Amino acid sequence: MKDILILTGGQEEHHYVARALRDVLEEEAGTDVRVEVREVGQGGVEGWLGWITEKMVKGGMKGEKMRKWIQRAGGGHEGRPGWAQLRRFVALTLEEVRPEVVVFFHPALGLALEERVQGRVEAGFQRVGVVLEAEDLPGWDAVTADLLWVADEGSAEELREKNTKTRDVVAGGWPVRIGFDPGEKDKAKTGGVIQKRILYLINSRRRKAQRTLEKILAIEGVEVTAVVGREEGLKRDLQKRFSEVRERLEIHGWVKNLAGMIRGHDLVVTKPGTISVREVLATGRPVVLVEGGKGADRRKGMCRLVTRIGCGALGDSPGEIASRIEDAMEGGGVGLREWNRRARKEALRSIGATERLASRILQMAKSANHVERVPELRLLSRGNAGRKGLLMVDLHAHTIFSDGRLTVSELVDFYGRRGFDALAVTDHLVDHRRLLGRLANMTGLVLTSEDLPDYFRVLQEERNRAWTKYRMILFPGLEFNHDGLTAKGSAHLLGVDLVEPIDPSLSLKEICHKIRGQGGLTIAAHPHHMSSAWGKDTLYLWERQDEFRPLIDAWEIGNRDDLFNPVGLKKLPFIAGSDFHKPKHLTSWKTLLWCEKDPDAIKECVRKNKDVSITLYRDHRFGGEVDERDEKKGYSREIAKLNQ
Ligand code: ZN
Ligand code: ZN
Numbered sequence: 273m274k275d276i277l278i279l280t281g282g283q284e285e286h287h288y289v290a291r292a293l294r295d296v297l298e299e300e301a302g303t304d305v306r307v308e309v310r311e312v313g314q315g316g317v318e319g320w321l322g323w324i325t326e327k328m329v330k331g332g333m334k335g336e337k338m339r340k341w342i343q344r345a346g347g348g349h350e351g352r353p354g355w356a357q358l359r360r361f362v363a364l365t366l367e368e369v370r371p372e373v374v375v376f377f378h379p380a381l382g383l384a385l386e387e388r389v390q391g392r393v394e395a396g397f398q399r400v401g402v403v404l405e406a407e408d409l410p411g412w413d414a415v416t417a418d419l420l421w422v423a424d425e426g427s428a429e430e431l432r433e434k435n436t437k438t439r440d441v442v443a444g445g446w447p448v449r450i451g452f453d454p455g456e457k458d459k460a461k462t463g464g465v466i467q468k469r470i471l472y473l474i475n476s477r478r479r480k481a482q483r484t485l486e487k488i489l490a491i492e493g494v495e496v497t498a499v500v501g502r503e504e505g506l507k508r509d510l511q512k513r514f515s516e517v518r519e520r521l522e523i524h525g526w527v528k529n530l531a532g533m534i535r536g537h538d539l540v541v542t543k544p545g546t547i548s549v550r551e552v553l554a555t556g557r558p559v560v561l562v563e564g565g566k567g568a569d570r571r572k573g574m575c576r577l578v579t580r581i582g583c584g585a586l587g588d589s590p591g592e593i594a595s596r597i598e599d600a601m602e603g604g605g606v607g608l609r610e611w612n613r614r615a616r617k618e619a620l621r622s623i624g625a626t627e628r629l630a631s632r633i634l635q636m637a638k639s640a641n642h643v644e645r646v647p648e649l650r651l652l653s654r655g656n657a658g659r660k661g662l663l664m665v666d667l668h669a670h671t672i673f674s675d676g677r678l679t680v681s682e683l684v685d686f687y688g689r690r691g692f693d694a695l696a697v698t699d700h701l702v703d704h705r706r707l708l709g710r711l712a713n714m715t716g717l718v719l720t721s722e723d724l725p726d727y728f729r730v731l732q733e734e735r736n737r738a739w740t741k742y743r744m745i746l747f748p749g750l751e752f753n754h755d756g757l758t759a760k761g762s763a764h765l766l767g768v769d770l771v772e773p774i775d776p777s778l779s780l781k782e783i784c785h786k787i788r789g790q791g792g793l794t795i796a797a798h799p800h801h802m803s804s805a806w807g808k809d810t811l812y813l814w815e816r817q818d819e820f821r822p823l824i825d826a827w828e829i830g831n832r833d834d835l836f837n838p839v840g841l842k843k844l845p846f847i848a849g850s851d852f853h854k855p856k857h858l859t860s861w862k863t864l865l866w867c868e869k870d871p872d873a874i875k876e877c878v879r880k881n882k883d884v885s886i887t888l889y890r891d892h893r894f895g896g897e898v899d900e901r902d903e904k905k906g907y908s909r910e911i912a913k914l915n916q
Contacts, residue, residue: 274305274637277371277397279362279381281312281321283573285404285550286377289447293375296630305637308369312361312381320354324380325573328410339414342380356674356717359384363672363679366397372640373633375400379411386416387677398636401438402447402629403427404550404573409434418636421447421629424621442632445625446618448550468601468608471534472498473542476562478506480590482513484562487594488541489517493601497522497537499530531555539584539600539608541593544574556619558611559584560596583615663693663865664889665874667747667768668797668828668849673727674699674751675717677854680734686855688742694874695738696747696768696849697731703754703776718753724773745871751797752776752783754812763812764797769871780813784823793875795847796820796827800836817842825879830861830886845881850889862889 276297280290294307301307312318324342343355362384366374374385374397385399399417403409409427412420413434420441422428428443435441470488474481481500488496498521500506507525514521527533534540534555542552543562552559561575563586578584585600587593600607670676671683678686680697687695700718719727731748738746747769753776755762763780767787774786784794796813813820813827821844829839830848839846848861866883867873877883 274373274640275369275371276305276307276633276637277365277369277374278307278309279312279365279374279376280309281318281378281381283322283325283377283404285544285574287311288551289377289402289404290375292626293447293630293633296626297633300627300630301634301637305634308371310365310369312358312378317354317357317361320358321378321380324354325378325410328379336414338379338411339383342383355380355384359387359717360672363388363677367679367682371397372637373398373400375402375633377402377404379415382412382415382417389416390677396640398640400629400633400636403431404446419632421632423625444628444632446550446554446622447626447629448554448622468494468539468605469537470494470496470597471537471540472496473540474498474500474503474506475543478509481506482510484541484590484593485510485514485521487590488597489514489520491594491598491601494597495520495522497524497533499524499527499533502526538612539597541597549574549577550622553578553581553583553615554619554622556612556616558600558608558615560593561586562588562593564588581614581618583611583618585611658868660866660868663867663869663874664691664887665694665696665863665865666692666850666852667694667696667749667793667795667847667863667878668698668751668766668831669695669852670699670751671697673697673723673730674701674719675853680730681737683852684734684738684742684744684746686858688738688744690858691742692744693869694745694747694871696749696766698749698751698766698768699727700753701750701773701776703752719750721773728770728772743869745869745874747871749792750774752780754780755810756812759809759811760815761812762808762810764810765813766793766795766797768793768795769875780820781823784820788823791875793825793878794823795849796824797849798831798834798836798851799827800838802831802834814838817844825875826881830888832857832860835861845879845884846886847878847884848886859890860888862887 278290278294280286290309294309297305297307312321328338358380362381366388376382376385376399379401382399382401389399398419401412401415401417401420403412403420403422409422409431412431415435416437418438418440420431420435420438421444422431422441423443423446425443428441432441472485472488476484485496485498488494498510500510500523502525504525507523510523514523531551534552534557537557540552540557540559541562542559549559549561559578561578561584563575575586579586585596587596600611666687669683671678671680673680676683676699683697684695701724702718728748731746735746735748738744749766749768749770750773752765752767752774754765765780765783767774767783769790769792770787771790774783776783778786787794798810799814800811801809813824825845826847827836827839827844828849829836829846832851847863850857850860850862852858852860864885864887865874865877867877
């Protein structure tokens with residue numbers, strides 16, 4: 273069984289295309305393939321994607337600049353950390369679906385997928401980007417994919433030139449599904465006055481709809497069909513209001529064969545989103561699009577498309593809409609014929625595009641050789657309860673809940689398979705009132721108060737799994753980031769083995785008391801000058817050692833590759849941790865404890881700080897550079913040996 277995942281969101285249009293593509297894939301593939309469509313809609317992410325699109329188009333955001341901007345400033349839409357949620361959504365969806373191929377329609381999704389590939393955490397999947405907003409191809413030049421699908425050769429050439437990361441750029445037409453022939457000729461009635469048939473798909477408020485109809489009907493030589501959908505009340509009102517022009521106005525409720533109806537008209541007036549604009553264009557009919565109103569920003573892409581192709585016009589007010597139609601009908605309908613010609617040309621290009629795209633995707637899915645998940649390992653159990661042993665622990669690690677790459681369960685598997693005895697997940701929690709200075713660099717990749725219940729629930733579930741599957745103790749924790757404008761005003765404090773959230777806006781001393789009140793450990797993270805390039809110094813606690821010494825159970829003497837020898841010189845209680853964010857951080861300082869394998873014993877051992885030592889951990893099998901894919905192969909080999 274192969275899985276194809278279609279990620280949609282950010283534009284109304286994406287949903288239409290996603291559904292059409294799913295239908296074709298399912299028809300063609302039969303039962304060997306499962307197709308999942310997931311909408312990136314939760315937590316305001318969809319709105320954020322729309323906003324990103326706008327910014328990209330307006331600001332001409334491109335390439336690396338765009339990538340940085342999305343990943344940094346992209347967190348700032350209405351205070352919603354959009355990028356943080358998007359990457360988490362993508363990670364969790366991939367973990368759940370485990371697809372062979374992922375199809376996406378937005379460059380920001382491409383960036384989120386790329387991060388997953390770089391993290392090398394999933395069994396390999398292939399990426400297919402379908403470019404639906406053609407104008408300037410904003411953002412797509414920074415996206416890496418195995419295949420990028422664009423409508424026309426012009427766009428393809430442009431993209432091949434700008435995007436050197438993607439080998440395969442295909443001009444395959446618009447993946448829109450149509451069941452009829454767009455080549456059919458314009459059936460204008462000849463005679464003294466040309467009669468043009470206009471189809472008005474109503475999705476506006478009552479008054480606007482009525483005004484629009486009045487204005488259109490005032491144009492000489494037009495007949496109008498109005499479709500109100502399921503709004504029976506509106507249908508009755510309009511019938512009453514326009515009873516004296518009944519011979520020029522037909523009013524319909526819900527229409528089953530909308531495509532057929534579109535084809536029977538010369539022009540469609542609609543708001544993007546009422547029906548897919550692409551679907552209208554695929555019939556070869558021109559459109560006048562109603563701009564403005566609710567959600568206008570998200571629909572701008574479709575409006576741009578119509579202007580670019582030149583197969584119609586845009587209008588906001590009823591008067592504007594009518595005058596666009598009037599202009600097109602001038603001189604015997606010259607303008608309308610030109611719109612029609614262009615719409616038909618565009619439509620011809622899209623015939624069979626969905627089928628072509630689907631067959632490429634199926635090919636990719638079928639040729640993907642399924643990477644077996646690492647077989648379950650029963651590890652040598654060390655330090656049984658009631659008996660002391662040497663335990664390898666890591667009390668500082670991050671997940672996708674903040675700026676880490678792995679999901680919590682990936683992290684548990686990652687450490688569990690290597691035989692670690694205890695691991696603390698300590699995602700960043702920030703007091704938003706202190707959102708100052710360099711915190712802006714954190715790109716909003718921090719836990720928010722809304723995330724906390726979810727975070728603690730997931731950790732509880734994984735705590736059980738980590739124990740049953742690996743005999744590894746998982747401590748729920750938090751890293752409290754109190755960042756100021758200066759190094760001396762900044763502190764990162766770890767709370768390890770927490771039962772419930774703690775308000776990050778409390779003072780550090782209060783937080784220490786709360787952590788201890790829950791039976792947790794207080795640990796000063798990277799408390800001295802750091803030599804690593806990414807981290808800024810956090811010296812607040814160090815500067816106030818005398819005050820904090822009684823409140824802190826241990827000070828990090830090692831953090832990732834860094835050693836803080838003043839911690840040793842001052843004879844402070846110490847531990848060392850990875851500050852794990854991605855697989856390669858496994859190669860780093862770790863703590864060894866001589867105690868029983870039991871949460872309380874471990875904590876007590878750290879507090880007493882007698883049987884504690886540190887070690888610079890190297891993953892002996894792979895010489896330090898950890899590559900999950902190699903790792904999987906490596907493990908399979910190892911298991912094979914064990915089984916012999
Ligand atoms: Zn930190
Ligand atoms: Zn950290």
